[in-house]
Amino acid sequence: MTEVTNDSGYADELRDHQFDGIQEFDNRLPNWWLWTFYGACIFSLFYWLHFHVLGTGALPMENFENEKAAWAEIQAASAIDTTELLAMSKDPTTVEEGKAIFTGAGTCFTCHGMDGSGMLGGAPALGPNLTDNNWIHGGSAASIYTTISKGVAEKGMPPWGPVLGAERISKVAAFVLSIRGTNVEGGKEPQGEPYSGD
Amino acid sequence: MTDTVALEKRRITYDDGTVRAFVFASVAWGLIGLLVGLLAALQLSFWQLNFDTPWLTFSRIRPLHTNAVIFALVGNMMFAGVYHSSQRLLKSRMASDLLSKIHLWSWQLVILGAAITLPLGITQSKEYAELEWFLDLLVVVSWVAFAVNFFWTLKIRNERNLYVAIWFYIATILTIAVLYIVNNLALPVTGTKSYGIFAGAQDALTQWWYGHNAVAFFLTTPILGIMYYYLPKAADRPVYSYRLSIIHFWALVFIYIWAGPHHLLYTALPDWAQSLGMLFSLMLWAPSWGGMLNGLLTLRGAWHKVRTDPVLKFFVAGVTFYGMSTFEGPLLSIKSVSALGHYTDWIIGHVHGGALGWNGFMAAGMFYWLVPRLFGTKLHSTGAADFHFWIGTFGILMYVVAMWVGGVTQGLMWRELNPDGSLVYPQWVEIIAQVKLMYMARTIGGGMYVLGWVLMIWNLWKTVASGKAVDGEAEVTVYKPAAGGPSTARLVFGAPTIMTVLGLGACYMMADSGNVVLAIVGVVVLLVIVAASGFMLAAAAKNRFQWHDVTESRPLAFTLLVVLAVVAGGVVELLPGIVMNREVPVAASGKLAVMPYTPLQLEGRDVYVSEGCYVCHSQMIRPFYEEYARYGAPSDIHESAWDHPFQWGSKRTGPDLARIGSYLETGQPKYNELWHYKHMTDPRSVSADSNMPGYPWLETTKVDLDDTPGKLQAMQALGVPYTDEQIGSALDDYRKEADGVLAKLREQAGPDDLAWDSELVALIAYLQRLGNNELVTRTAAAGGK
Secondary structure (H helix, E strand, O other), X not given: OEEEEOOOOOEEEEEEEEEOOEEEEEOOOOHHHHHHHHHHHHHHHHHHHHHHHOOOOOOHHHHHHHHHHHHHHHHHOOOOOHHHHHHHHHOHHHHHHHHHHHOOOOOOHHHHOOOOOXXXXXXXXXXXXXXXXXXXXXXXHHHHHXXXXXXXXXXXXXXXXXXXXXXXXXXXXXXXXXXXXXXXXXXXXXXXXXOOOO | OOOOOOOOEEEEEOOOHHHHHHHHHXXXXXXXXXXHHHHHHHHHHOHHHHOOOHHHOHHHHHHHHHHHHHHHHHHXXXXXXXXXXXXXXXXXXXXXXXXXHHHHHHHHHHHHHHHHHOOOOOOOOOOOOXXXXXXXXXXXXXXXXXXXXXXXXXXXXOOOOOOHHHHHHHHHHHHHHHHHHHHOOEEXXXXXXXXXXXXXXXXXXXHHHHHHHHHHHHHHHHHHHHHHHHHHHHHOOOEOEHHHHHXXXXXXHHHHHHHHHHHHOOOOOOXXXXXXXXXXXXXXXXXXXXXXXXXXXXXXXXXXXXXHOHHHHHHHHHHHHHHHHHHHHHHHHOHHHHHHHOEOHHHHHHHHHXXXXXXXXXXXXXXXXXXXXXXXXXXXXXXXXXXXXHHHHHHHHHHHHHHHHHHHHHHHXXXXXXXXXXXXXXXXXXXXXXXXXXXXXXXXXXXXXXXXXHHHHHHHHHHHHHOOXXXXXXXXXXXXXXXXXXXXXXXXXXXXXXXXXXXXXXXXHHHHOOOHHHHHHHHHHHHHHHHXXXXXXXXHXXXXXXXXXXXXXXXXXXXXXXXXXXXXXXXXXXXXXXXXXXXXXXXXXXXXXXXXXXXXXXXHHHHHHHHOHHHOOOOOOOOOHHHHHHHOOOOOHHHHOOOOOOOOOOEOOOOOOOOOOOOOOOOOOOOOHHHHHHHHHOHHHOOOOOOOOOOHHHHOOEOOHHHHHHHHHHHHHOXXXXXXXXXXXXXXXXXXXXXXXHHHHHHOOOOOOOOOOEHHHHHHHHHHHOOOOOOOOOOHHHHOO
């Protein structure tokens, strides 16, 4: 070993080996570096004991099931009734809000047209006309709400309930009820059974 | 030392021709890899740039980009550095010029093969292991040539000890060989198609054991070796600390291999494996930083040179980016951080900090140092190299910051819930729209980086033109190892190995007994072993690591120790999965809860694999309420039991597809057949703002039905429960099911001219099947250990 003083004034020990001209000091390891390492190891030990030996920590699936149960409780507290839906369909603010969801990116309009007429860009879209009096899955307020919420898989209507949530589904249903039977000009030909009621 | 060193001197010439060829290959292939990346980035902003052309489509060229950057840019750069520095550090020409040539040219052939096959959709769909079986064989040939040549050179070296750079090269060569072979074990079905022998969770674990350690032992260890040679050379300073080299080298190779499961946090992988992945990632932080420290602290007393020397600028920034990435990696491995960042563009930012900052800058620094020396001249323009450094640095920062912002935005929007538990952003396209600006910023950052690379090519070209190729020469003292010294077995099974094995035993007792008393005994034993090891290390430091010094002069013993260190983690993590009985439960109906795919679905799945759908879509729902609301119940480990290879994915540029065929708890597909038909041929016709490429050719491309029974047979051989009758009636069943899909399409007023044997019909059948099992949910009871 040779003691040398380098440019920056440190007294370092130089090893007597050299490799293709490369020399090596043998400095001590920085303490903060060592403690970073020790800390991670100690943390790991306790983490493992907590979650995998003592079982005192909740694992992901347990957390999920608790979370799911909590949400189910909240959702059970809010149900919908027909009278309220019909009232909402008469309220211009609610209808406007419903329309905004209906025409929002990637939602209802892609299959039912911007105005619900079943026409998109001059061509028939995937879904039926919602402005006539004919309904494939029922034209009552409750049926419309259910169709939007639960979907009709075999027709390609997705269930929007879990996606939009009860409040927004009600607003969309209110908007659909507000255009029901308005027979927008140039709409898609009627499909399903005529409905009169509500 | 006690070795008798012969005094015979000899003049040798190094093989620098191979080095020049690898440099050239890295620079040229690298440009192609970067440009493909740029195109892929642009395609995310402008779907039109997919040109409705199969071989230009994002999902096929993104794997080309990753493979080109890893295996062509970094691979060739690493080989250039290894060949150049090893010869000088070992004071010997490479053992065999023929093997050098075989390695060089077979590697370029692999890259050419990748550049042709990946755009054609010939892929295994395992990330960074996409190359199909025939190219895998060529990779093995190439790597074996490299390994034999390298270890042979160790044997004939004229230097007593192996320098730290060589340690890292040894670790690289051995570990990559093990990883690559195990992860690519596959049963060929046709000349261009194979099924991996692992399935589902087992395959996922093997893949990410490989994927993570490809980063470790292909992108990290060889580059650290290169740093240990070129940085002190360029700075003309001694390396900061020999003992830091020892500690961080062994800690790195031992710990890295365990960290793979951090790519699979919150998946259906058993919780114990996930926790191991996270904890070892945290413990890896300090060993990784050991490399950065030894690099940066070597510059003590030479910082003034960084101001004027572009080579050192690149090295300093490269090592700093390494430090940043190896801090970000453990951070992202913490489960709750992964919950936010996984599947988002944050991960894209993370890997680019490493690839562009660490790998790309270390490459540039090495090239600027090396090329003038290989051509006996001076660098053409220091100013241009400086400019490359600055534009590259700004480019990386812009890229990474854009992806941080974009990734965190995605993660937060995915999880935001209304007061009633519904999603605030139910529409995927809304989220895409939010990150569009970040996608553009990323493209600009990446573009700046490419510009820097082009400037480097010009600069190196002018440098080459101003000189002519010279091969290094040296006068060496012939080294003959003295007889005697400790036996190899004694070196390999010395105190460090024994203490490690005892420590692992104590860990196992603590971790796996399930018995609190045994666990406590395990902890106590572990603490005793750690304390004893600490005292032994302190003693070793006092006598200047004599033990290690001797091992450095014994390549075989050193290599065996590296093998032991690397294999430990792999065995503990992989073995339980490999021997695990993949028994799928029987449902109430008396059938398997997860049935093997029908022939049509299986062909559809192969289309899914070939088109690279996994590049943007995961099939793994995590146990979070927001994912439940968006996709349905958390994915169960059995659901992918028959998936050779698994399709869990790692990125959600589009939504998860695990339950696209059985939406939420309805048992019905989310979309009907017509929706899928329209979505595949023209995504914008059903989702106006989608950035997904169209796949119109699926409508006209036919499935090659000659291969179908053979595919079922191969699956049967791999343990998927197909009966011989099913294989016999495969084609009839295929036709029947395809006609059913067509009938539904007609019923939905869809096309009536779609061919029953088109790829699109098969793909639709596969998608409608996803999630349609009688077993739908993972439960808490099945989770933990």
